[in-house]
Amino acid sequence: MSFDAVAPWYRTLETIAFGNALQRARVACLDEIGSPRHGLIVGEGNGRFLAELLRTQPAIEIDCVDASERMLHLAQQRLGHDSSRVRFVRDDITFWAPPAGQYDLIVTHFSLDCFPADQVADIVRKLSHSATGNTVWLLADFRIPSESFDRLRARAWLATMYAFFRVAAGIEARQLVDPSPFLRAAGFTLERQNLLRHGMLKSELWRKQ
Secondary structure (H helix, E strand, O other): OOOOOOHHHHHHHHHHHHOOHHHHHHHOOHHHOOOOOEEEEEOOOOOHHHHHHHHHOOOOEEEEEEOOHHHHHHHHHHHHHHHHHEEEEEOOOOOOOOOOOOEEEEEEEOOHHHOOHHHHHHHHHHHHHOEEEEEEEEEEEEOOOOOHHHHHHHHHHHHHHHHHHHHHOOOOOOOOOOOHHHHHHOOEEEEEEEEEOOOOEEEEEEEEO
């Protein structure tokens, strides 16, 4: 799986489909994270959230893991001199081994939805081992609303997106997987949730207990 082919056009595609809603979901819980010192971002993409995190957290240092070399390059270009606080790691998260007990902030924005359920479970379990005792986990992603019309609309959008990204980026997932049960099993508790776009998008803050 790699988003190299769509990296130059990803911002345009995102804007056409959702306007600025995905970015609003990424940053919706940013004011609740306290002052973390060492963060891990998985699947950051072109660096829009990363730039905002560095702006609001002047003392934080970040490890940024992404399988796409082009996405990492775009993120570095966006940051400029702030990139000195970021260690960019080009690797597949299903193979990458994070250090144990290292991060007090973990971020998985629109990345876990690329994987089938068994891999989501493995990724959450692996990342949880890299958490400290009071880690905050930020997660922004798609969801299926409960209201009938919104549910039908969300299912249609998701079916279209999964079909496109299976071809364009080689993702393995064919349907959306809710990572909440895996986060709870790993010892995290949901503290805050924001819903956007008629409930199709969610922004969540989980905390290690």
